[in-house]
Amino acid sequence: MNRPLDSLTQALLDAATKAGADAADALAVEGSSTEIDVRNGTLEQAERSEGTDIGLRVFIGRRSAVVSSSDTKDSTIATMAERAVAMAREAPEDPYAGLADPAQLARDWDIEALEMCDPTDAPSPAELQEDACAAEAAALAVEGIGQVQSASAGYGRRQVHLAASNGFSGGYWRSSRSRSCVAIAGTGLEMERDYDGDSRTFQSELRGAAEIGRRAAERALERQNPRRPKTGAYPVLFDERIAASLIGHLIAAANGAAVARGASWLRGALGEDVLPKGLSLVEDPHRPRIAGSRPFDAEGLPTQARALVEDGVLTGYTLDLANARKLGMEPTGNAARGTSGGPSPTPWNLALTQGDKSRQELIAQMGSGLVVTSMIGATINPNTGDYSRGAAGFWVENGEVAYPVSGVTIAGNLRDMLRRITPANDARGWLSRVVPSLLVEGLTLAGE
Structure with a gap:
């Protein structure tokens, strides 16, 4: 089971204090994404990524250093903090470096009002492939389009959490879904290309794949000669x-x-x-x-x-x-x-x-x-x-x-x-x- 991000950032701050930092802030990002590309109606490339990244910034007076890792084990966090503090001790002083005063920090925000993450289920890879195929087919159906350079669809969701030794702690989720198409008109040295695409936080608001493919084709044709x-x-x-x-x-x-x-x-x-x-x-x-x-x-x-x-x-x-x-x-x-x-x-x-x-x-x-x-x-x-x-x-x-x-x-x-x-x-x-x-x-x- 993945470790909660607020727990990870607090562990980083604790390790920084133990290693001798005067102040610190920590960022943790966990997410996943899927990207699908098709060509000639068949899958050309599928990429799936997921993972957690952590970063720690420490201060020794007005000296600072940043370290990061994708390994969230306690031993790694301790090593990160020790290395960051050692680096900060050797860094040049910056009179403008430092965390925010506690009185400057954000408080009582309404994350729900921002609607940054779509609560509906993530699309399956098959659904994303259908998106890309529909965009490609729509572009190729327009007379004068000889090929589609790329037709793609993607989805991503990630969580972010920030914490600092000045008392700040906060996080949020974000999501996005996209469709795009690049169409080519003409042949040889007379080829012209153009594109269309859309990306939205909420999947229900995304423009249709066929519309995107058709518009990419029309734009490519308009650029000929x-x-x-x-x-x-x-x-x-x-x-x-x-x-x-x-x-x-x-x-x-x-x-x-x-x-x-x-x-x-x-x-x-x-x-x-x-x-x-x-x-x-x-x-x-x-x-x-x-x-x-x-x-x-x-x-x-x-x-x-x-x-x-x-x-x-x-x-x-x-x-x-x-x-x-x-x-x-x-x-x-x-x-x-x-x-x-x-x-x-x-x-x-x-x-x-x-x-x-x-x-x-x-x-x-x-x-x-x-x-x-x-x-x-x-x-x-x-x-x-x-x-x-x-x-x-x-x-x-x-x-x-x-x-x-x-x-x-x-x-x-x-x-x-x-x-x-x-x-x-x-x-x-x-x-x-x-x-x-x-x-x-x-x-x-x-x-x-």
């Missing part, structure tokens, strides 16, 4: 599927670790306009059934709803304890960690204000320009925000999609780009990052 547009400055519409990556650069620049290192184009930008007036970027880690939801962070601090950007103005950074201390600010409850490393600041669920126009209406007002549906690589200067990425999508003429495009490079400066965005109203509300299609005027395109 691409051209390269002429080099110049044009409006660019970032499709909803990839618009979150553009906002992701803003989120990365507002990360407290980057700001504290001086490697962010948003350092010193608090109180400045970073988005158009009227747009806000709101974090809400308490949305039910969403992958980024959680009642507390990896340092035991309460998570909270907050506006990262409000009415276009940058109002805060994403901070864990150490980086908050470096910057002389309050932590925001955004620490994340695994069993083998220390905490780092990570944003939870984010939503950008949506606009009042549809994606099609924004395309109609573009005149001539580019709709980007996929991106390749990235060259981004973290200090200046200079931006360059390869892209593919569709060329727009006279406000209508004219032909598919590939082999184009988009260039600009993120600080300028983000202040010129116009959002559509097509964001998917069940994602962790709810970002609609975004129109940006006057970007440089390198084509023919």
Whole structure:
């Protein structure tokens, strides 16, 4: 019988104290996952994993060290603690290291309200294989699709428990089920591919496998016979599927670790306009059934709803304890960690204000320009925000999609780009990052 995770974390803390640690925190993660891939209607690959991982972080004054293991025997836990303390004694001092003050810790959270784990039975491997086969069959049934690169289905469930010598102890379960398909149209050098997929906390909300396969096929067909547009400055519409990556650069620049290192184009930008007036970027880690939801962070601090950007103005950074201390600010409850490393600041669920126009209406007002549906690589200067990425999508003429495009490079400066965005109203509300299609005027395109 598996040992309860709260018991494991307490055993780690006890061992750390016995080994001579001044303070410690411990993380235990137990989970299982199944991934199924099919090809030509038959099983190609099946992966099943399950296990328990434990991690221990110890402090000797302002020195710290982290150790981890997948062996939960008492003898291993004792050895881990002794090794961690020995490592910490040799580590350099960090004036910002340390656990949270007990007054900062999360208390009285309502885990049931977050609905982070589906209570229904896990699907069998046969059911997952049926999902993948149905997606593949639906894609191949679309005329013009020669093959399916991959059709997959998966399910995972895990339990997390965190405890620390400052008195914190808490845990939760999380689940997810997914379906995906990548379809290929054309042959030889004329092949084009595209995908569709979905992942949900509750299985009943997952989009149908046939719909996913069919949509992947339709997208692949739409990309056939691409051209390269002429080099110049044009409006660019970032499709909803990839618009979150553009906002992701803003989120990365507002990360407290980057700001504290001086490697962010948003350092010193608090109180400045970073988005158009009227747009806000709101974090809400308490949305039910969403992958980024959680009642507390990896340092035991309460998570909270907050506006990262409000009415276009940058109002805060994403901070864990150490980086908050470096910057002389309050932590925001955004620490994340695994069993083998220390905490780092990570944003939870984010939503950008949506606009009042549809994606099609924004395309109609573009005149001539580019709709980007996929991106390749990235060259981004973290200090200046200079931006360059390869892209593919569709060329727009006279406000209508004219032909598919590939082999184009988009260039600009993120600080300028983000202040010129116009959002559509097509964001998917069940994602962790709810970002609609975004129109940006006057970007440089390198084509023919």
